[in-house]
Amino acid sequence: MWTMLALLVITSLAWMAFVRPEQERQQVMADTAVASATVATQYQPSDSQEPQFVSGLKQFWAFTGFRNARSGNLIMMAVGLLFIFLAIRYEYEPLLLVPIGTGILIGNIPFFSDGGMNLQVGIYQQGSVLNYLYFGVLKGVYPPLIFLGIGAMTDFSSLISNPRLLLLGAAAQVGIFVTFIGALLLGFSMPEAGAIGIIGGADGPTAIFLSSRLANGVNLLPDGTTVKNLIGPIAIAAYSYMALVPVIQPPIMRLLTSKKERLIRMKPPRAVTKTEKILFPIFGLLLTCFISPSALPLLGMLFFGNILKESGVTKRLAETARTSLIDIVTIMIGLTVGASTQADVFLTKESVLIFGLGAAAFAVATTTGVLFAKLMNVFLPADNKINPLIGNSGVSAVPDSARVSEMEGLKADKTNHLLMHAMGPNVAGVIGSAIAAGILLSYLG
Numbered sequence: 001m002w003t004m005l006a007l008l009v010i011t012s013l014a015w016m017a018f019v020r021p022e023q024e025r026q027q028v029m030a031d032t033a034v035a036s037a038t039v040a041t042q043y044q045p046s047d048s049q050e051p052q053f054v055s056g057l058k059q060f061w062a063f064t065g066f067r068n069a070r071s072g073n074l075i076m077m078a079v080g081l082l083f084i085f086l087a088i089r090y091e092y093e094p095l096l097l098v099p100i101g102t103g104i105l106i107g108n109i110p111f112f113s114d115g116g117m118n119l120q121v122g123i124y125q126q127g128s129v130l131n132y133l134y135f136g137v138l139k140g141v142y143p144p145l146i147f148l149g150i151g152a153m154t155d156f157s158s159l160i161s162n163p164r165l166l167l168l169g170a171a172a173q174v175g176i177f178v179t180f181i182g183a184l185l186l187g188f189s190m191p192e193a194g195a196i197g198i199i200g201g202a203d204g205p206t207a208i209f210l211s212s213r214l215a216n217g218v219n220l221l222p223d224g225t226t227v228k229n230l231i232g233p234i235a236i237a238a239y240s241y242m243a244l245v246p247v248i249q250p251p252i253m254r255l256l257t258s259k260k261e262r263l264i265r266m267k268p269p270r271a272v273t274k275t276e277k278i279l280f281p282i283f284g285l286l287l288t289c290f291i292s293p294s295a296l297p298l299l300g301m302l303f304f305g306n307i308l309k310e311s312g313v314t315k316r317l318a319e320t321a322r323t324s325l326i327d328i329v330t331i332m333i334g335l336t337v338g339a340s341t342q343a344d345v346f347l348t349k350e351s352v353l354i355f356g357l358g359a360a361a362f363a364v365a366t367t368t369g370v371l372f373a374k375l376m377n378v379f380l381p382a383d384n385k386i387n388p389l390i391g392n393s394g395v396s397a398v399p400d401s402a403r404v405s406e407m408e409g410l411k412a413d414k415t416n417h418l419l420m421h422a423m424g425p426n427v428a429g430v431i432g433s434a435i436a437a438g439i440l441l442s443y444l445g
Helices: 002-019 022-031 033-043 052-062 071-089 094-107 129-138 142-153 157-161 163-171 174-185 190-201 204-214 231-243 245-256 274-291 293-311 315-339 349-379 388-394 400-412 419-444
Strands: none
Touching: 071 094, 071 231, 094 231, 094 315, 129 204, 129 231, 129 315, 142 204, 142 293, 142 315, 157 163, 157 274, 157 419, 163 349, 163 388, 163 419, 174 190, 174 349, 174 419, 190 204, 190 231, 190 349, 190 419, 204 231, 204 293, 204 315, 204 419, 231 245, 231 315, 231 349, 245 349, 245 388, 245 400, 274 293, 274 419, 293 315, 293 419, 349 388, 388 400, 388 419, 400 419
């Protein structure tokens, strides 16, 4: 590999120095306008007798990533490599962290540009492939498609059989509004704080959807200033903490529950009829979107995907939505969000604050979910208690937070399986975070 790379570099240098005629070189220099003039001024000596080979080497060096790399680029590359390591070594959300980590590497390859040269290579260069793909993030195209796939793969049976679990999904959304208040106290504007707060919903597509509407670097505030573009930091924070759910949640769950509570056995969920499964997404669509019409792009697609799944007559469409479609969109959204983290855009004070608020949001959401389950048990009969370990699954990181409930339950009792119970508040959390996003959008958009 190194031999081939060396041959490629030597061939390129030889071509630049000897093969290309001087007239063509001058024409290329003229075409690159200001940028090429800058390079000529900085890297070509005043002595006109300097060998053309040396001049070619200096020009080549001026345009390499090695010459233009900054410490921020190296820091972000280290973050990208960390994401890839966590995904491969520990399998923390590999379908998300591998595309995002690779996107971070791509987005931080340094290149020379002073505004005079139209280098169409990155997210922020108009006309580049990545810029076109990033359109789906900026305009909120990808999140509804993700929700379509989620709906087509989600079984609402556990929620239908035990509707009270919906309350746990709602309780976990307290993290959104606590984070919203925290962002306001730290000096963010109302729309920016709303976009940051949705991180507490632990739902990456919802975070991207809301930030593309509220914190997009385009909308104007009442005082005439422009909101900050926080899409990249918010999306990276949301997906990062989603991947770290198995690390963040267990200590909080163990701290808030007693050994006796962790041993609670819940009644098996009742069998759900096909009619109930078909009616649930229809009535769910109408009810939730009447409550929060602004959430229609997300909830409409979520319940549409579930109708495709449960109707039984659109199996091909449901299969496409939950496999090929969601896989393609996941690649696009992960790669482009990762590539949007160029060091000069991403490494700011606001990004650090957003990551801090994101960590607090997940902790608060987990805490409120577990505590609300304990509160519900105060009013429930002794033979129908809720194991408070499933309260964490109101955080809508599907299905990871439900898996954490299962693992913690098995640690307390190897025969006590909580996964089917935990999926109820888990899918309720998806619905709850989308409703919260719609409410924030209605007031702040």
